[in-house]
Amino acid sequence: MFRALREPNFRIWIVGALITSIGSWAHRTAQDWVVLTELTDHDAVAVGISLSLQFGPIFILGPFAGTIVDRFKVRTILIFTTAVEGLLALILGLTVLFDVASLPLLYSLALALGVVQSLEAPARQTFVGELVGQKLLPNAVALNSTMFNSSRLIGPAVAGILITVAGTGWVLSLASAGYFGGIIAMLVMRQDLFHPMTKMTTSKGAFRAGIRYIGSRSDLKILLVMVFIVGALVFNFSVFGSTMAVIEFGLGAHDYGFITSALALGSIAGSLMVARSTRPRLTVIILGAAGIGVAAVLSAVAPSISAFMFVYPLLGLASITMVATTNGYLQTTTEPEFRGRVMAMYTTVLIGGTPFGSPLVGWLANEFGPRWAISAAAVGGFAAAVIAYVWMRRTHQTKLAPSIKRTFRRDPEPFDPQSTETQMITLTERGPQ
Numbered sequence: 001m002f003r004a005l006r007e008p009n010f011r012i013w014i015v016g017a018l019i020t021s022i023g024s025w026a027h028r029t030a031q032d033w034v035v036l037t038e039l040t041d042h043d044a045v046a047v048g049i050s051l052s053l054q055f056g057p058i059f060i061l062g063p064f065a066g067t068i069v070d071r072f073k074v075r076t077i078l079i080f081t082t083a084v085e086g087l088l089a090l091i092l093g094l095t096v097l098f099d100v101a102s103l104p105l106l107y108s109l110a111l112a113l114g115v116v117q118s119l120e121a122p123a124r125q126t127f128v129g130e131l132v133g134q135k136l137l138p139n140a141v142a143l144n145s146t147m148f149n150s151s152r153l154i155g156p157a158v159a160g161i162l163i164t165v166a167g168t169g170w171v172l173s174l175a176s177a178g179y180f181g182g183i184i185a186m187l188v189m190r191q192d193l194f195h196p197m198t199k200m201t202t203s204k205g206a207f208r209a210g211i212r213y214i215g216s217r218s219d220l221k222i223l224l225v226m227v228f229i230v231g232a233l234v235f236n237f238s239v240f241g242s243t244m245a246v247i248e249f250g251l252g253a254h255d256y257g258f259i260t261s262a263l264a265l266g267s268i269a270g271s272l273m274v275a276r277s278t279r280p281r282l283t284v285i286i287l288g289a290a291g292i293g294v295a296a297v298l299s300a301v302a303p304s305i306s307a308f309m310f311v312y313p314l315l316g317l318a319s320i321t322m323v324a325t326t327n328g329y330l331q332t333t334t335e336p337e338f339r340g341r342v343m344a345m346y347t348t349v350l351i352g353g354t355p356f357g358s359p360l361v362g363w364l365a366n367e368f369g370p371r372w373a374i375s376a377a378a379v380g381g382f383a384a385a386v387i388a389y390v391w392m393r394r395t396h397q398t399k400l401a402p403s404i405k406r407t408f409r410r411d412p413e414p415f416d417p418q419s420t421e422t423q424m425i426t427l428t429e430r431g432p433q
Helices: 008-038 044-071 074-097 103-132 137-165 168-188 206-215 218-233 237-248 253-276 282-301 305-333 336-352 354-368 370-397 402-409 420-430
Strands: none
Touching (some): 008 103, 008 137, 044 206, 074 168, 137 305, 237 253
């Protein structure tokens, strides 16, 4: 389960990234609480708008960020973007402390954070491959997801307690210091232990080449559609948790922090399950999407806070199982010189889908209650699973040579663009389209 930790640079990364992610989750928790309780009167739409501004830029800039990631040193990109994120958290914290914060200012800072993250997200995904190499990549992706969700377990809980004790301004100011843990870690890594990937020699036509590569792979296209649906309707956990805590159950900030941490507990379990797997499987991705639908239904109908805290982690488990497996599949089946652009498109549709869904989910919470907002996540999970299932059924029923049919009847092997069999499958799939 922990085999990627054999790599010294990956061990350093995990520690530094954990500190940074704890600060990031504390930043996000405090920001949502400021919007919901200090700058508005429990307005879920305002929370949704702040999420849209934070994640919207990646939908526009994300695909182009992949070209930068594929051409320049990823570590340099990450050091710069992490430093800017810490500065933005500090600015928001100081404005809250000095009582000059306003909704337009917070929206502006959220937008600036989104612009930075549009470059940081694909760079972070690609950097893991440079730390461990191709063989350990699926395990490293899952362990990186475990680290990220461990920080989701710790950060919101600590933020919720500190908000009650010291206030949101101090939480945001302290969170800004956490970003520098990752910077220090990247600075002390050993250069001779990196696993450098093939970089582009020129950026001319690189974006179009990346789009053509994705377009030639039906498996990549269907996975990106699934991820977009889940990103838009499922990954609105800030709206789900805050509105259930305040509106449905009448709880306080520390309770909201623990609700978010309960979700993270399920996410950690999901990422560890993925870490035990030897290779990412498409069937696991589909089952994860269906599990999202089931877990969201159970969360929406939970009659009490105790019942909700019991079933809500299942939503985190199913979500991370699907997303982490998709991440590993994309990275291990993509040619190295295209990996940055493919992962940029992945983060674009996952994170960039949120601006499309957050206002809708916030509106549902305002007009019909938080339970209806969580029901939207159930629709997203079931829809993604059905789309993928139909695609797999269609490809299974395609008339192919007997040897290729046997390939479809078991989990597809990792994509090899040089394989004659893979080329035949791709050409056959293109026909009906």
